[in-house]
Amino acid sequence: MSVPSVLKCVICGKEFDPSTAPYTCDACGLDGTLDVLYDYALLRKSMDRAALKADPTPSLWRYEAVLPVLRRESIPSLQVGWTPLYSAERLAAKYGVKELFVKDDGRNPTGSLKDRASAVGVAKALDFGRNVVACSSTGNAASSLSGFAAVMGMQSTIFVPEQAPQAKVTQLLVYGATVVLVKGDYADAFRLATAAIDKFGWYNRNCAINPYLVEGKKTCAMEIAEQLGWDVPDKVFISVGDGCCIGGLYKGFSDLMELGLIDRMPAIIGVQAEGSKPIHDAFKSGAQRVTFTKAETLADSISVGSPRNWAKALRAVRKTGGDMITVTDQEILSAIPELARSTGVFGEPAGATAFAGFRKAAQSGILKEADRVAIVVTGNGLKDIVNAQKSVGKAITVGPDLEELERELKKR
Ligand SMILES: Cc1ncc(COP(=O)(O)O)c(C=O)c1O
Ligand SMILES: [Zn+2]
Numbered sequence: 001m002s003v004p005s006v007l008k009c010v011i012c013g014k015e016f017d018p019s020t021a022p023y024t025c026d027a028c029g030l031d032g033t034l035d036v037l038y039d040y041a042l043l044r045k046s047m048d049r050a051a052l053k054a055d056p057t058p059s060l061w062r063y064e065a066v067l068p069v070l071r072r073e074s075i076p077s078l079q080v081g082w083t084p085l086y087s088a089e090r091l092a093a094k095y096g097v098k099e100l101f102v103k104d105d106g107r108n109p110t111g112s113l114k115d116r117a118s119a120v121g122v123a124k125a126l127d128f129g130r131n132v133v134a135c136s137s138t139g140n141a142a143s144s145l146s147g148f149a150a151v152m153g154m155q156s157t158i159f160v161p162e163q164a165p166q167a168k169v170t171q172l173l174v175y176g177a178t179v180v181l182v183k184g185d186y187a188d189a190f191r192l193a194t195a196a197i198d199k200f201g202w203y204n205r206n207c208a209i210n211p212y213l214v215e216g217k218k219t220c221a222m223e224i225a226e227q228l229g230w231d232v233p234d235k236v237f238i239s240v241g242d243g244c245c246i247g248g249l250y251k252g253f254s255d256l257m258e259l260g261l262i263d264r265m266p267a268i269i270g271v272q273a274e275g276s277k278p279i280h281d282a283f284k285s286g287a288q289r290v291t292f293t294k295a296e297t298l299a300d301s302i303s304v305g306s307p308r309n310w311a312k313a314l315r316a317v318r319k320t321g322g323d324m325i326t327v328t329d330q331e332i333l334s335a336i337p338e339l340a341r342s343t344g345v346f347g348e349p350a351g352a353t354a355f356a357g358f359r360k361a362a363q364s365g366i367l368k369e370a371d372r373v374a375i376v377v378t379g380n381g382l383k384d385i386v387n388a389q390k391s392v393g394k395a396i397t398v399g400p401d402l403e404e405l406e407r408e409l410k411k412r
Contacts, residue, residue: 002043004068007034007211010311018068021128023209031289033309034211035251036068040258047259052226058082060116060219066255067120067219068212074126076148080119081219083107085227085374088343092373095362099372101233102355103224104345106380110171112301112348113220113245113378114144117207120216122148125203131155135205136193138186138241138301139168140379145205146177157202159193161185165300165384185295186241187306207244208308217248218255224374225253225262232266233374235367239353240270240279240313240324241302245378247312250320266374268322270313271357273297273329276304279313280324290314298329298387301350301379323366327356333391335359336381346381346388354378 007016009025009032016022016034025032047065055062060081069075085103092100108115118141125133135145136159149156156177160169161184172179182189190206197204207213225232232253240246249268256262272280275296282290295305307313317324327335332349335356340346347355354375361367381388396412398404 001064001069001072002038002066003070004036005039006037008037009033010035010315023204023211030209030308031311033208033312036211036215038066040255044259047261049230049261060119060216060223063219063222066259068215069120069123070127074123076119076122076151078109078115078119078148078151080108080115082223085224086343086345090342095359095367096369097362097367097371097373098369099233100358101224101228101372101374102339102343102345103220103374103376105220105376105378106345106347106351110140110144110147111380111383112140112144113217113376114141115148116216116219116248117141117213117244118144118148118205118216121145121205121210121213122152122154124210124212125154125205126152128203130203132157132202133205134158134193134197134202136160136186136189138303139164140301140383141205141207142177143168143171143175146172146175149177150175157196159189159196161189163300165386167383167385186304187292190306190308206308208242214244214248214251214309214312217245218252220376221249221252222256225256230262232262232264233372235267235269235322235371236374236376237269237271237354237358237361238376239299239302239350239357239378240272241276241304241307241350243279243307243309243313245376246270246316247309249376250312250316265320268316268320269357269361270317270322270324271353272324272326273299273302273332273353274326275329276302277326278305279307279310280326282310283314283317283324297332299332299349299353300384301348302353323361325357325360327353327360331356331360333387336388336391339377340381345377347377348379348381348383349387351377351379351381
């Protein structure tokens with residue numbers, strides 16, 4: 001638990017006093033998302049490698065010294081973070097890199113990396129004495145928020161596009177959220193949620209608006225670094241929709257630099273779907289801003305034509321010497337079983353997208369033999385079985401008859 005020293009606009013650098021609880025920069029509007037900064041010189045004295053090594057906390061709260069929560073009672077009891085980081089040796093050999101690590105964030109309590117943000121978001125709401133939380137989301141942030149609100153006895157109102165996968169909508173309903181299915185896409189859900197939050201005064205969990213949410217997401221990067229004994233990978237791949245997760249990776253690694261816990265930043269590589277690639281396009285054209293487009297991809301979590309945290313996303317890639325890659329829906333689909341069959345990690349389409357991007361980078365010669373690479377699988381495969389089914393063959397159906405089984409097996 002830490003009191004942030006300042007909130008700073010990622011675009012113009014204007015600083016805000018955290019106690020005034022602003023969401024975004026008043027000069028830059030919604031584009032001006034804020035960084036949460038701390039007194040790193042002070043924190044360096046207590047947050048060192050030895051202290052972390054001795055800390056048995058198996059969750060993101062092991063980094064509480066750099067998390068902006070003020071009261072211990074605000075922390076939800078659900079266990080979030082400290083997800084496994086697997087070494088995928090077969091894939092590393094196949095794609096010609098020294099090491100490949102797979103961070104399985106689908107193992108979080110509601111099945112996605114978004115739980116890191118919700119844990120902090122709900123705690124901040126309670127810090128501020130707020131009892132009703134709301135957000136718009138492509139699906140996972142929503143199901144995550146509703147789970148965390150439920151465990152803390154809070155109310156949640158959630159806006160998702162009408163086409164969000166059934167599993168995610170079902171999670172919301174099971175957790176007891178008030179669920180609003182918005183006829184339209186994520187941009188429509190975002191607009192309606194923003195207006196409603198404004199009107200009804202709920203606490204806003206939108207990750208691209210509320211500065212504290214990326215603080216939760218940054219812990220994914222901190223864990224990767226710590227799990228690798230502070231010897232960070234050369235490159236980290238992650239899928240990109242709104243830009244908060246990739247912005248979180250950057251913030252996590254840069255906080256670790258400020259704390260002197262790591263000595264270099266990995267190159268951060270964002271992966272977008274061909275049909276939804278506004279951040280990729282802005283990066284490649286050298287634009288200062290992102291131009292909003294339509295979005296069309298089966299990877300619902302990254303089907304975002306109007307990314308709200310584009311400034312943090314572009315910074316993550318540009319400042320680390322990273323890159324942006326696009327993959328087709330077909331490449332996303334084929335990545336799902338390949339990743340699952342070689343690592344045991346079953347990702348939802350947006351989760352397997354990071355692997356699809358890694359594979360494409362390896363095949364196009366962008367990666368070096370000496371590279372140590374990590375990919376973040378951001379969401380669990382059971383979130384969207386309809387698309388997962390498109391990526392695999394059919395089961396064998398037989399009667400309880402050994403001869404029939406033998407005949408069918410021979411056909412394979
Ligand atoms: C599974 C999964 N992967 C990736 C993303 C993309 O994250 P962001 O929108 O922060 O770029 C999301 C966001 O919903 C997600 O749920
Ligand atoms: Zn600003």
